Amino acid sequence: MKKAVVVIFLSFWSTLAFTQNTFPSSGNVGIGTSTPGALLDISSPGDGADLLRFAIDRPWVFRQQGSGATTSLVLKSLNADKFFIIKDDLDHDVFRIQSTEGSAFFKGNMGIGQLNATTKLEVRESKSLADINANNVVDVLKVNLSIQDGFVPGDAENRIVFDHQQWGSGGSRTFSAIGSAKEADSGGLYGGGRLVFYTLAGDPGGQTGPGMSERMRINREGNVSIGTPSADAKLTVKGDIHAEEVRVDLTVPGPDYVFEEDYDLPTLKSLQSYIQENKHLPEVPPARTMEESGIDLGVMNMLLLKKVEELTLHLIQQNENMERMQDEIDELKKAKK
Secondary structure (H helix, E strand, O other), X not given: OHHHHHHHHHHHHHHHHOOOOEOOOOOOEEEOOOOOOOOXXXXXXXXXXXXXXXXXXXXXXXXXEOOHHHOEEEEEEOOOOOEEEEEOOOOOEEEEEEOOOXXXXXXXXXXXXXXXXXXXXEEOOOOOHHHOOOOOOOXXXXXXXXXXXXXXXXXXXXXXXXXXXXXXXXXXXXXXXXXXXXXEOOOOOEEEEEEEEEEEOOOOOOOOOOOEEEEEEEOOOOOEEEOOOOOOOOEXXXXXXXXXXXXXXXXXXXXXXXXXXXXXXXXXXHHHHHXXXXXXXXXXXXXXXXXXXXXXXXXXXXXXXXXXXXXXXXXXXXXXXXXHHHHHHHHXXXXXX
């Protein structure tokens, strides 16, 4: 009697255990479902349910994360520091993910929003005219820096780094970079951002980092500085500028008014007195001021032109005086004959 009860119980338990599994000799196989809809249909609903496990030395598992509309399929490592690798027919790594660092390797060209990418990374965003915002701007690529345990420090830069592989040394060296960071206003509030460009001037003496120098910066106000981090104008350059042509818009009128009949031309005697007392021309800043504060190119050019025009008028007057004097001399010579 006891044997019969055990057999009946085991038969019932076996039927119950395999109610949701289907292993036909042909057709679809179901694990966790009696109505498989694919050649292999695995069903295990619920957050955290393991659907498929690769029981190797350091196993990976496909796991359900979330439930309902937020369900995701996750490939999870069950041990630290290992790789998930996809290889080609020549046994070369085509795609590789390292579990601990979250870093990924992808061989070949990668397209985001773009099929058949022709470069290592090609990003494409296709939008209709209705999708473009009021400023005619479409964000295609975003680089984001986040701090897990607080706010990003004000001077922390988020950089795009350009490295060159050094095959002989087995490493890489950074030769240029573009950095972005928050920038505080005069009150110390971080309400804007800056963009900084770096290049390497010489041998860094290491793989990355040392030897990088800031070359150009665009600050929160849109001012550009070259050779210095501080911009006090729309363009601040510390160093030489070589150009074929420079055009300056005038903020002061051209000095043609010097030639008007009502212009009060300073006398040479008054100029002499001013120079003896001040050691510089009227209206022209003293040398110390120019050395400390620089000069406004447009204003200074117009001021120098004004002085040239005044000098021209004085020369004309002197020439007229000399001609009168010559006429008087000629008359005296005639009278003596």
